[in-house]
Amino acid sequence: MASVSSLGIGTGVDLQNMLTKILAAERAPISRIDAQISSAKSKISVYGTLNSKLDSFKSAAETWQFPSRLSAMGASSSETSVLNASASFMAAVGSYTMEVTQLASPQKSYSDAYAAGTTFGAGSIEIRIDGGSPISVPVDAGSTLSQVSAQINSAKAGITATVVTSGDGSQRMILTGDKPGAENSFTLTSSAAPSSGQALEVATLTDSEIAIANAADGLMRSSAKDAKMKIDGIEVTSSTNTFSSAIQGLTLTAAKLGTSNITVNTDTAKITTAVQAFVDGYNEVAKVIKSNSSYDEATKTAKALNGDSSARSVLSVLGSVRTSVPSELSSANLKALHEIGISIQQSGELKLDTAKLEKAIKDTPNDVTNLLQAYGKEYATAITNLQSSNGTIGFRVKSLNESVSRFNASKESMEARIALVEKRYRAQFTALDKYVNSMQTTSGYLGQQLAMFTK
Incomplete structure (x- = not known):
């Protein structure tokens, strides 16, 4: 608020204080709007907490609803x-x-033995998995057995090659299928000849040769099984x-x-855990509503949801689901939650009798899971409806947000009007100040003149 410290000097009247009181009176409606904005925002915040608790409760209900989540x-x-x-x-x-x-085991085969340092001429190796399309691996002239092994591994053809050097210095290439199972057996043929003139070959394998030890180096061969x-x-x-x-x-x-x-x-433990999570989720919702709906007689202050019918209706809806038998259970042996140990307390919260639940699971496990699925579906649907844009909570939060927007718009309009009022009063008081000051100057002059006439 702008102010002029000299306002009122000419009149001898504290015009600045007068202007401050006038503007305070003009701003009284804005103070009321500020209180309304604060109240609406407090309710929006509490409804945000309530929505969060309902989300958790809905998740617990959906665990009941969907057998894949319950894992009973x-x-x-x-x-x-x-x-x-x-x-x-x-x-x-x-x-x-x-x-x-x-x-199950992968195929394991090995090549003939070659002297260390043996190199191979240019050619290719053809690999087939389960008789499928061949994968060709090129072999460069002068490649060693280790280099050929590296080329096979780079091809990612479904087998892994490793070179083993025996005690006499000879080398073999061990070939192991990447996957077990008969459908992953493989064959390998080569056109690359070693410097000694013999072909690069992999020992053939038949069922009768499974797990036969090679007398020279103790290596074993096995088929894919x-x-x-x-x-x-x-x-x-x-x-x-x-x-x-x-x-x-x-x-x-x-x-x-x-x-x-x-x-x-x-699985009794999984069901008990799921039911306890449901009870805890319901109670968290009830606590948020109850703790924010009270009125303190001593301080004469009300909590954010005191007198809020929308909040009360949430518990009413959830209570109605609890006391109504889902259509799927109309002819079932178990129809109500209290039959599996879930009861309502005077506080409005739920309580679980674990012993009663475990006995029901032991006696009629299918009936228990059917009851959980039916009530889980009803609760999940009810919460979805409450939170939808046209539901009790969704509509209430939308209405509160719209109220805040209206209040802010009204406040801005009032602030603009008060600024004009201040400008007008300040101009009038300034003019008055100047006028009175002028009159006082004139009065002083006339007094001097009269004094001279008297002499």
């Missing part, structure tokens, strides 16, 4: 050193006797040591040959 099934192995097992939501309760009879396992006497195979399609919902990983019993049950 678990698998255990009697011999984890032989076989490990994990279950997805699609697995069925049951037990199986499993015998791992063969582990699938993993094999018997499930209750029925043989299944896999190109890797992981069996993911033998039994729906079960993933089995073989570690060594042997027998193991696999048991699939409802």
